[in-house]
Amino acid sequence: MIGDRAGAQGRTRLRASEVRISYWQHRAEEPFVAVDGVSLEVIEGEFVSIVGPSGCGKTTFLNAVDGLIPISGGSLELDGRPVRGPGRDRAMVFQQPSLLPWRSVLRNITYGLELEGRRSRAEIKEAGLRYLSLVGLDGFANVYPGQLSGGMQQRVNLARALATDPEMLLLDEPFASLDAQTREFMQLELLRIWRQSRKTALFITHDIKEAIYLADRVVVFTARPGRVKEVVPVPLPRPRELRVKRDPRFIEIEDRVWNCIEQEAAAAMAGGRSA
Amino acid sequence: MSPSDRPGVGERPGGGWRQAYGPGALPRSFLAKRGQAASTVAERARLQGLARHQGLLVGLAAVVVVIAVWQLVTSLHVVAPIVLPGPSAIAVGLYQYATSPDFPIDLATSGEELAIGFGLAIVIGLPAGILMGWYRLVFQVFDPFVSFFYSTPRIALVPLLIIWFGIGIWSKVAVIYLGAFFPIAINTLVGVRSLDPDLLRCARSFGATDLQLFRTIALPGAVPFILTGLRLGVGHALIGVVVGELVAAQHGVGYEMNIFGTTYQMAKMFAALFIIAVAGAVLQTAFQRLEHRFDAWRVSAGGRR
Ligand SMILES: Nc1ncnc2c1ncn2[C@@H]1O[C@H](COP(=O)(O)OP(=O)(O)O)[C@@H](O)[C@H]1O
Numbered sequence: 001m002i003g004d005r006a007g008a009q010g011r012t013r014l015r016a017s018e019v020r021i022s023y024w025q026h027r028a029e030e031p032f033v034a035v036d037g038v039s040l041e042v043i044e045g046e047f048v049s050i051v052g053p054s055g056c057g058k059t060t061f062l063n064a065v066d067g068l069i070p071i072s073g074g075s076l077e078l079d080g081r082p083v084r085g086p087g088r089d090r091a092m093v094f095q096q097p098s099l100l101p102w103r104s105v106l107r108n109i110t111y112g113l114e115l116e117g118r119r120s121r122a123e124i125k126e127a128g129l130r131y132l133s134l135v136g137l138d139g140f141a142n143v144y145p146g147q148l149s150g151g152m153q154q155r156v157n158l159a160r161a162l163a164t165d166p167e168m169l170l171l172d173e174p175f176a177s178l179d180a181q182t183r184e185f186m187q188l189e190l191l192r193i194w195r196q197s198r199k200t201a202l203f204i205t206h207d208i209k210e211a212i213y214l215a216d217r218v219v220v221f222t223a224r225p226g227r228v229k230e231v232v233p234v235p236l237p238r239p240r241e242l243r244v245k246r247d248p249r250f251i252e253i254e255d256r257v258w259n260c261i262e263q264e265a266a267a268a269m270a271g272g273r274s275a
Numbered sequence: 276m277s278p279s280d281r282p283g284v285g286e287r288p289g290g291g292w293r294q295a296y297g298p299g300a301l302p303r304s305f306l307a308k309r310g311q312a313a314s315t316v317a318e319r320a321r322l323q324g325l326a327r328h329q330g331l332l333v334g335l336a337a338v339v340v341v342i343a344v345w346q347l348v349t350s351l352h353v354v355a356p357i358v359l360p361g362p363s364a365i366a367v368g369l370y371q372y373a374t375s376p377d378f379p380i381d382l383a384t385s386g387e388e389l390a391i392g393f394g395l396a397i398v399i400g401l402p403a404g405i406l407m408g409w410y411r412l413v414f415q416v417f418d419p420f421v422s423f424f425y426s427t428p429r430i431a432l433v434p435l436l437i438i439w440f441g442i443g444i445w446s447k448v449a450v451i452y453l454g455a456f457f458p459i460a461i462n463t464l465v466g467v468r469s470l471d472p473d474l475l476r477c478a479r480s481f482g483a484t485d486l487q488l489f490r491t492i493a494l495p496g497a498v499p500f501i502l503t504g505l506r507l508g509v510g511h512a513l514i515g516v517v518v519g520e521l522v523a524a525q526h527g528v529g530y531e532m533n534i535f536g537t538t539y540q541m542a543k544m545f546a547a548l549f550i551i552a553v554a555g556a557v558l559q560t561a562f563q564r565l566e567h568r569f570d571a572w573r574v575s576a577g578g579r580r
């Protein structure tokens with residue numbers, strides 16, 4: 001059986017073509033080009049992972065999709081409309097939990113909903129409790145983030161993004177700072193939640209196994225300036241258990257991604273030396 | 276405590292690209308977790324409680340020793356009472372002053388000056404600090420004046436203020452206000468400006484408006500700074516009371532202290548000084564309590580800061 005979404009012909013949610021993103025540097029004549037020529041399409045309900053060497057522009061690209069930074073070339077469209085700024089159709093799960101330390105867990109989860117200001121207080125609270133439960137943090141509603149472990153903080157971070165009910169989830173290495181066991185558990189949880197909510201997901205990670213385990217397709221970026229080097233489909237059946245990571249087909253895909261990355265890592269190192 | 280020992284702030288495992296991808300890369304945060312488990316919350320609370328009590332006991336013992344030595348020195352006439360009256364003489368002086376008809380008037384006058392001056396400093400200093408912290412233009416307009424007045428010794432203005440406002444309570448109110456305004460306004464300004472970039476990005480990602488950004492990120496983030504400003508401000512306000520009344524006044528504890536001093540009633544002078552010191556200690560403690568209350572989430576975030 002083929003992965004149930006890999007070949008799905010849904011609507012195109014995100015269309016990036018030849019996206020170029022540059023930073024204006026202080027006192028520099030030339031802008032610093034972080035991403036140059038990224039072309040990528042993401043279908044509705046699809047889970048896409050992005051991997052690539054550190055500093056290749058993954059976060060930059062994701063920030064542009066979220067509308068936090070502008071692009072300086074190419075085009076970036078969501079549902080056929082160019083991205084102009086942050087919007088309710090997207091929500092970001094940041095690499096750092098970025099929780100408001102003076103708000104309780106529940107009020108962190110409802111933060112996005114409160115900013116929207118469309119629903120009553122009672123409705124917001126009810127939604128908050130629902131997502132609290134979804135990420136397995138029942139009973140932690142009135143605890144402050146500082147009292148939680150890293151893994152729990154990341155679950156709050158995830159719940160906060162889910163609570164606004166976005167069509168697209170943007171995740172920037174959300175599990176990178178977690179220990180190995182917690183990370184695997186969070187991967188399992190994320191897949192469970194994603195299956196239930198059927199959201200489109202764009203997931204950045206450092207970890208090749210994680211990228212493959214979660215995704216319908218793995219996008220490998222080149223060294224900076226980032227471009228899409230290769231797109232590797234993951235035709236593994238879902239729902240996936242953690243066991244699948246030892247499946248020969250999984251390992252074959254892993255080898256393929258690993259080879260791509262090794263070339264780029266070498267290029268990045270060479271670039272670093274000459275720079 | 277290093278940052279990585281705190282729960283949830285563990286950094287990504289170090290090392291290069293290759294190492295992070297390699298099979299044997301052991302996340303450092305995993306190791307950090309274990310050291311942290313050794314000091315449980317209960318354990319930490321118990322140790323903190325013990326330390327607090329110990330501090331109190333040591334402090335009390337030191338005070339008793341100093342008073343005893345002081346009493347001994349004066350009883351043996353090592354120093355003349357006119358230079359340094361003993362604790363027992365000061366106690367008598369305190370009793371005499373506290374039962375004199377002037378005392379309630381002095382207390383009411385100084386208290387009123389302090390309340391109005393410090394109250395005005397809060398009512399004007401807080402919004403001023405917020406506006407200067409939030410709006411660049413407001414900051415640019417007022418910065419030269421604030422910098423100028425903040426770096427001038429404002430005590431030097433006391434004679435001028437007395438000419439302007441007379442020797443009644445309003446010259447003292449002005450001195451106190453000028454003393455307390457700057458620490459409050461400047462701390463508030465710095466607090467509002469010190470936005471956590473991660474939180475800022477998060478708020479923007481959720482589509483926060485400028486006003487929402489202010490209300491949900493800037494203002495709560497500024498609370499510890501504001502409370503510190505208030506605590507510093509109350510200290511300056513108290514100095515203002517004494518200095519203002521020393522120069523010219525009709526009533527007040529500071530005024531009376533000056534009279535006692537110039538008429539060689541040293542025990543009473545020390546008694547007045549004692550009253551002022553106690554007022555200062557009480558106010559400082561009250562504001563410290565307030566700071567701890569507002570910092571509940573911070574204290575619980577794994578250790579003291
Ligand atoms: N705000 C910024 N200003 C200037 N350069 C930046 C900024 N943010 C990132 N960069 C640079 O852009 C490149 C890509 O960064 P980033 O997108 O964070 O990479 P990744 O997430 O893939 O590790 C890096 O070389 C980084 O130094």
Ligand SMILES: [Mg+2]
Pocket residue numbers: 058059060
């Ligand atoms: Mg990044």
